[in-house]
Amino acid sequence: MNTTTNFQLNPYAVQLCTLSRWISAKQWAPAGSGNFSIRSNEHGCLITRAHKDKGELSPHDLVQISWNRGEAEFTAKAADSALLHVALYQQFPTAKVVLQTQSVAANVWSRLIKADNFLFSGYELQSVITGQPAQQQSCSLAIIDANQPMPLQAAEISRRASELSSGLLIRGHGLYVWGESLEHSKRQLEAWEFLISCELERMKVSGLL
Amino acid sequence: MNTTTNFQLNPYAVQLCTLSRWISAKQWAPAGSGNFSIRSNEHGCLITRAHKDKGELSPHDLVQISWNRGEAEFTAKAADSALLHVALYQQFPTAKVVLQTQSVAANVWSRLIKADNFLFSGYELQSVITGQPAQQQSCSLAIIDANQPMPLQAAEISRRASELSSGLLIRGHGLYVWGESLEHSKRQLEAWEFLISCELERMKVSGLL
């Protein structure tokens, strides 16, 4: 995996930065957390530099990483989680954007749910989530444990790929969503955050189940 | 029901877009959800195109739909929920605007309430709600189940019209409000969202009842 800063390679870099500031204003990427990437080609993407304040992102804060088929190496200058971004791009050839966020609701809720996935049902917003079997009444979100090295998390993504629609949750480590465009990914992010917030609010009244 | 994009027919189209961005900033229409319409004439309205980001609405994103007395057909280009907007315009001749939103609070609360309506009492904000019997101490909000086809939901609106003041809740599918102007409808929306938020907050301390 090589790293360069040829951010000019991607015409959508500026739009990604605009989306980053929108996400930051929602408090979904506090304290330099969160990482956003955009695919440049079949084996490469631009990704946010580690720990950069997401409310102040500019194209200069994006670094280019690339990977060879089947192998991905971590680069110090990129974010720690670049490995999972790469795993998602490798798994989902149509994914053009990966957004990794850290909201309070997603963190808290991911730890309250002990199972390795959750079925949302009864919310109209489920219809926004792409990659779900047609006509399905419920919408599934996979949850992966964080207490394993990142390469094992990446392997779990590959192993459970058939379960994944447009998002997954790393327990206590935030939400990953992906999509075919910036607009599509933003919509997936909003929908997953909405569904998670609804369930967390419901629990405050009804308890854990 | 015919669909055209003669958005220029309605001088309030720009104001509706301004209100849309205000609603989006409140997070009451996330992920392209929510739909807003404004009556153009006795048998027609302008309505938001399906799935459009409500924080970026412009008059070009509004489509014209029309209906004949007693029948309304769904048009692919309009939002799925256009049928319910039409049902409300048909039922309430003085309604000029329909706002359909998706807040976390309204979604969660609509599912916690099992009855088909709820009586708010003791809140000064109830006085803002129009269409309530004068001197009434409580203020009623009808709740309709979403697990029935949309034409049946529309029929339920007709059947229960006498119960409806300026809003109704589709369980898990958001809130509909209507009014005689953009300003009036906005005020109804804020009042219903306030009342619902109060009851949800109360439940977090006092439990379901």
Added chain:
Amino acid sequence: MNTTTNFQLNPYAVQLCTLSRWISAKQWAPAGSGNFSIRSNEHGCLITRAHKDKGELSPHDLVQISWNRGEAEFTAKAADSALLHVALYQQFPTAKVVLQTQSVAANVWSRLIKADNFLFSGYELQSVITGQPAQQQSCSLAIIDANQPMPLQAAEISRRASELSSGLLIRGHGLYVWGESLEHSKRQLEAWEFLISCELERMKVSGLL
């Protein structure tokens, strides 16, 4: 009580409108609720016109009301709650500004507390509240029942004046704060809202007591 629209009488009218928009952005005066006034002289004040959207207040939306010693009559064009504003100006000669707000937290909390006052203790923010006995460890907020005609509420303010510092709560009808300037009143409003929010949050974990 006479009403005119000589808003130019008060040089602070524009600043009151700026504060109104700030309060509206905090969602403390939704749906045209809330009313703000500023004293013009010993027997008069400017007050917001009834039901005006507080996010769009301009000096033209302020009406002048005046009162004679010992009597105050309600004027249709002014807000319903003008009577309580007048009662506060009569009771507290140093009060220059009255801010009446409707937050979700204050509404919900005022109904959870059954007593007619509440003692806050242990919060540093209590030190911001003016009018408390020096060296007192706790800070008292009076709560008045809304299920009595407004003149009786005004009479209760007079009767309980010695208990009042810079704020009082009408159960289910919002918070009134007053102060010697716009800046002072804004600080009182923020402090009371903070203290009320803290107690409501505490109750969500610890229960009613």
Added chain:
Amino acid sequence: MNTTTNFQLNPYAVQLCTLSRWISAKQWAPAGSGNFSIRSNEHGCLITRAHKDKGELSPHDLVQISWNRGEAEFTAKAADSALLHVALYQQFPTAKVVLQTQSVAANVWSRLIKADNFLFSGYELQSVITGQPAQQQSCSLAIIDANQPMPLQAAEISRRASELSSGLLIRGHGLYVWGESLEHSKRQLEAWEFLISCELERMKVSGLL
């Protein structure tokens, strides 16, 4: 401890004011609460004037204070809490900025936790907190009781310095964070507020433990 207003001594005064407005917009320093300081030299700092609205801070609202080795006197014009800022600068020679905030979440949570420190574990955001022993799985936040005179609180900071990383909580009196730059301190503040909010939200579902 001498006080002057030579704010021009510090080139970062303007940036501190920008950060102050950002903190105010987050509602982390309401009603003139909160105090922010920036070190000018080994024995001095600029600190916010007492009770100033943090949403309207300008360099003129900063006062210079200085201290001699081992002793610090309180100056009336500076904020009451200047003594604790000084204690932190004396204890941590690399600290360049101290941010003292008052969020609802930190106030409520500090009073729910009865122990004198709290161990966060399982959150990725812990990795943002500096000054923690490397490879440690948990992240500790010290909590100091407010019901003791400020010089005793300062003494407790000295005595417990080895426990402190980049933040401490005064029970019911808000959060102090410090760092080697404005950017670093802002990141610490966001991370601590995030962790505290997560635990408070968790408690609303799971109870006190």
